[in-house]
Amino acid sequence: MNHNEPSLSLVWDTFCGYQRTAALKAAIELDVFTQIATGTTTLEAIAERCQAAPRGLRALLDHLVIDGFLLRDARGYHLSATAAAFLDRNAPGYLGSAVTFVTAPRIVEGFTKLTEAVRRGTSAVTEDGALAPENPVWVEFARAMAPLAGMTAMLLGNLLEIERAPSWKVLDIAAGHGMFGITLARLNAGVRVIAVDWKNVLAVAEDNARTANVTERFQTRPGSAFEVAFGDGYDLVLLPNFLHHFDPATCERLLTKVRAALAPGGRVVIVEFVPNDDRSGPADAVRFSLVMLAGTPAGDAYTFAEYQRMLSNAGFRQPTLHDLAPSPARVVMAER
């Protein structure tokens, strides 16, 4: 972006940003991309397959051409490379379902009350909703985010060189869909996973473990990560997308409990949006602070410097930061 020239388009596009979200969400709900991927290209044919009115669909598809998800030529509409990779339900990288979580009513509500949240310095949504026991939002999260998490988990497996690892015992905290532990187990037949989350959420993880054919090496411990007994002797403890919900003191309390569950030589593996220490980037990580402000009492996207402090206060040694490109997620690891 060129910051030297005033851009009316930038202002207008940002005013209308919610309309691009809605257009893509509608297309995913109508399964437009999957139909086009099968070679259905004319407006009339796509409308019939998606049970939509041609007049409505034309406005939607033309919007998606402008937005970069479709291309159009004399034969009709086609998928852009992005849509083919991520929005066709039959593609291995499909992650359209994630829109359901990113636009869940509770998250949207936080942004509807964003001015008030900035004034207060904390979410203006009725407090503690999402962090209450067995809140169904996390079942929805687990279902919607599994594909995206599966991709990130593959990248984590590469980082950990999982295929050459010994028979690790892995604790997956606030496992949700369970895809992080399950993927490690799938990539190494010696890995055993114990997953912690609310009981209703773990039912989704158990489904995913069955699909991945790792049920025999997948156990669950239902309950709050702050209260349930973890057991001990773990080689790895995974904390994927969990610490951002809490203030640093709460994170330190949990990290202390995690450290006690590790075997000698064991490591904690934190998967998160981690902004650079000066919060200048990466873009998604910096922006994620606002998601936490809008929706949680005291959560944040913590920098590596902030994680170093929390980990040190919890007794960990040698924290390191790792990218997981092309995923926007990063990994912070530390030794017991």
Place this chain on the structure above:
Amino acid sequence: MNHNEPSLSLVWDTFCGYQRTAALKAAIELDVFTQIATGTTTLEAIAERCQAAPRGLRALLDHLVIDGFLLRDARGYHLSATAAAFLDRNAPGYLGSAVTFVTAPRIVEGFTKLTEAVRRGTSAVTEDGALAPENPVWVEFARAMAPLAGMTAMLLGNLLEIERAPSWKVLDIAAGHGMFGITLARLNAGVRVIAVDWKNVLAVAEDNARTANVTERFQTRPGSAFEVAFGDGYDLVLLPNFLHHFDPATCERLLTKVRAALAPGGRVVIVEFVPNDDRSGPADAVRFSLVMLAGTPAGDAYTFAEYQRMLSNAGFRQPTLHDLAPSPARVVMAER
């Protein structure tokens, strides 16, 4: 945009588009840009001026840096060229108020029900709300959109060479804020304007006429554009951002009535988002079709070819299309 490489960022950014809208809206509501423009640069000082919590404001301002509205250096936060031109309340080009209309509950509701609108081929919002007499949404529109319209009206004045024009009699239909007619009157002391809109909306236009010091040459005719008597002998009839609400048959009916009100040699001047005939661009104009699908029974962003047909059916001659760069608006003109 490179359509050849799959972009996870494009998907994620679009999922989160509504968050960028909310961030900019919150910053406008807190008047962050105006405060920074006065030289308030540190987080703490901006927080005090805007009555916000530093913790909340930090998350918001860092988001706005990523989004292109702020810059940050060792001395604190500064406006980007875009924010300085359009978001500082003291700048002549201020148009922050437009966010109030673009994100008005009724418009947002249309997008919340977009999937249903695409299925039906018409808005899923309770029918006819916005088009009902004296709906207060148009008072809000008139207030919020006046600055942006004022800028577009200046560009229209250039196109019409208004400063060299004779003593035109101008009819401004669905005038709203009245800025189109008022700006022409301000630029040429011989221009007289008659503005048509709901009575509650015309009160806003009358305020704007007073501010522009053209009250003596500004009259109003309250009522529906389809029912009120226009009078006759007009040199120009303005139809700014009005026809997009209706189906072509309704537009033709109104254009026929407009033509009858024109003096010999008179012209109709339609200001609209006008997509190219193949709907390949301009971006904002193509996207605007979806806004009309989401929010109106049968409105659309019509192409020039479609306007040519409607104008011809209403008896007009020699339609022409004109850009108003840097505004995304275009002008369709035709002779009686």
